[in-house]
Amino acid sequence: MESLGGAAAVAAMSSEAKADALEDAQNKALNQAVAAKKFPTMAEVEAGITEKPFRRGVGNLFIGRRGANVARLEPMPAKPTFIDFFRMRFGDVSNHVLQSANHAMQTGMEEEVIFACLLHDTVHSLIKVDHGWWGAQMYAPYVSEKVAFAIRYHQALRFYDDDAHGYKYPDLYRRTFGEDYKPEPYIEAAYKFTRNHKWYEYPRLVTVNDLYAFEPGVNPKLEQFTDIVGRQFKQPKEGLGFDNSPSAHMWRSMAMPDHPL
Ligand SMILES: [Fe+2]
Ligand SMILES: [Fe+2]
Numbered sequence: 001m002e003s004l005g006g007a008a009a010v011a012a013m014s015s016e017a018k019a020d021a022l023e024d025a026q027n028k029a030l031n032q033a034v035a036a037k038k039f040p041t042m043a044e045v046e047a048g049i050t051e052k053p054f055r056r057g058v059g060n061l062f063i064g065r066r067g068a069n070v071a072r073l074e075p076m077p078a079k080p081t082f083i084d085f086f087r088m089r090f091g092d093v094s095n096h097v098l099q100s101a102n103h104a105m106q107t108g109m110e111e112e113v114i115f116a117c118l119l120h121d122t123v124h125s126l127i128k129v130d131h132g133w134w135g136a137q138m139y140a141p142y143v144s145e146k147v148a149f150a151i152r153y154h155q156a157l158r159f160y161d162d163d164a165h166g167y168k169y170p171d172l173y174r175r176t177f178g179e180d181y182k183p184e185p186y187i188e189a190a191y192k193f194t195r196n197h198k199w200y201e202y203p204r205l206v207t208v209n210d211l212y213a214f215e216p217g218v219n220p221k222l223e224q225f226t227d228i229v230g231r232q233f234k235q236p237k238e239g240l241g242f243d244n245s246p247s248a249h250m251w252r253s254m255a256m257p258d259h260p261l
Helices: 008-011 015-036 041-045 082-089 091-105 111-119 130-142 143-155 171-177 185-195 201-209 221-233 247-255
Strands: none
Touching: 082 091, 082 221, 082 247, 091 111, 091 201, 111 143, 111 201, 111 221, 130 143, 130 185, 130 247, 143 185, 143 201, 171 247
16 A cells, blocks of 8 residues: 555556556565575574574573563472473473474374474473473483483484485574574584484484474374373472472473572
C-alpha cells in the first residue's frame, strides 16, 4: 500500500493496475524468500554479536523469549526428579529432543540411543555454548558412560558428514555459524577421536536423529519415554541438585536461576 502512495492512491487505481501491483508485491515477497535461502558469511554472523543485549551461548532460562522479559518460573518440588526438570525447566528445547527421541524410537534404535536423543540438547536451558561437554558433565553421574559419551560428542560430529549413516551437514549450521565456518581445532580433534572410538555409533546416531527442521504436527509426549527414563536415569533419592554429585550445582542453577549469586 505504502509503495503505491497510500490508501487514497490505491483506491483511485483501476482493478487491472491493482492486480498488477498485487502480482508485483507477490513477486517481491517470493524474491525475498529466495534471498533468505542465501546463507550469511561468518563476518556477517559476527557483526550481529553486538546488536543483541545477550550472548548467543546463553542458556534459555536466562533470557526472555524474542526480546520479551523473562517469565516467572514454577517452583520445583523439594526433591526434584529428571521428569520434574523436563516439565518445568526444559520448555524451550523439550519438543526438539522429544522429536529426536521419537525418531530414534520409530526407526528401531537401541534404548541408550533413544535415551541419549532425549537428553542431548536439554542443557540448552542452562547454557548453549559447548553444550555437548556441558550436557555430558551434567548427566554423567546419572546415566551410563555410553549415554554421556553420546551427548558429549554429538556436538562435534554434527559438523561432519557420514554417508554410511546418511548424515549430511545441515543448512541450519550454514545459517547459524556462517557459510564459510570451519570447526575450530578442538572440535576437529574431538571428531577424529570419536571417529576412531568403539562407541562412535552412539553420538553419530544422535546426530542422525537430530531433527533440524521441526516437523509440524509431530508432538511426541514425554510419557512415551517414561519407562526408558525409569531404566536409564539413576534418580538420586535426595533430589537432583541436593545429592552432592559433581554436577549438583548445575541442577540447582536450573532449579533456581533467579538467585542473583
Ligand atoms: Fe546439539
Ligand atoms: Fe539437537
